Amino acid sequence: MTTKFGFTLMSIQEFETWIDARQLARTVLTIQEHHTYSPAYTQFNGSNHFALQQGMKNYHVNANGWSDIGQHFTTFPDGTIMTGRSLEKSPACVVGQNANAICIENLGNFDSGKDAMTPAHRDTIIRITAKLCKRFRLPVNTNSIVYHHWFDLSTGERNNGTKNNKTCPGTSFFGGNKVADCVANFLPLVTQAGAPAAPVISASAVLKYVSVTASSLNIRTKPNASSPKATDRDAAALGAILRVYKETNGWYKISGSQEHWVLGKYTTDVKRATVKADTLNARSGPGTTFQKLGSYTKGQELFIVKEQNGWCKVNMDDRWVSKDYLVFA
Known part of the structure; x- marks a missing residue:
């Protein structure tokens, strides 16, 4: 290399x-x-x-x-x-x-x-x-x-x-x-070439998913601010979806195999969902009167950061979809 x-x-x-x-x-x-x-x-x-x-x-x-x-x-x-x-x-x-x-x-x-x-x-x-x-x-x-x-x-x-x-x-x-x-x-x-034909389920259970709200979020080796930063991975970026495996005093463990932690106050909870409609329109706001911005296809996975009146905001995209056409994990 x-x-x-x-x-x-x-x-x-x-x-x-x-x-x-x-x-x-x-x-x-x-x-x-x-x-x-x-x-x-x-x-x-x-x-x-x-x-x-x-x-x-x-x-x-x-x-x-x-x-x-x-x-x-x-x-x-x-x-x-x-x-x-x-x-x-x-x-x-x-x-x-x-x-x-x-x-x-x-x-x-x-x-x-x-x-x-x-x-x-x-x-x-x-x-x-x-x-x-x-x-x-x-x-x-x-x-x-x-x-x-x-x-x-x-x-x-x-x-x-x-x-x-x-x-x-x-x-x-x-x-x-x-x-x-x-x-x-x-x-x-x-x-x-060796890729899985179907999803491989991780042995470590994911507690929940969160989205990073800070421009850059340090990853530390223990659940406290005085512990060293992890040296084998970069800081998490704004909007990144993190998997949470454990929660301790407001800190989230984001690896199933390593001691990698982030401070939870710089994240927001999100929900993982799958599109069940053949085509699901995305709009600029929570309703059919808002401008159509694009669409998602059946089976596509999304992370939902907010719900309002039966509509769901897709993480970081400023796009809204109808909750009726989603299946939540």
């Missing part, structure tokens, strides 16, 4: 070990697949990984006004992987769909007639997706693994590529960018 500019470059084998050792406070529900479009294969010379990654960060920060590079990981034509923004932060990749997501940018233009994906790149894309599913106990389906193409560019509404959508991750990405293409061509490969 090599680190430069705050990014770490590694092989897929190194990544599979590295991600197992990472401690993450934020709850992950979704893996997003993207292609960079530009830079494409013609800009990659086999040794300029860091220059290309730094260029993407500069564009995201200076042109888009984001706080950091948008993605968590970039995969390259030679099969290597580079880290991006902190895993404790939501990505900046799909409007209205970034909470609880991990974003993978696959370097290249995988639209028809453009870059022909190398065997090494193909193998890494499959394996990184499978490893993330296994690491975060995600089922291999089209609610856990999503393509940018399926979401409206302006609203984030999931329309499966029928309206104002990018082609991302490419019209030739593993046989196509539609939901049916993903189901037929990509998901079986992810399952074969």
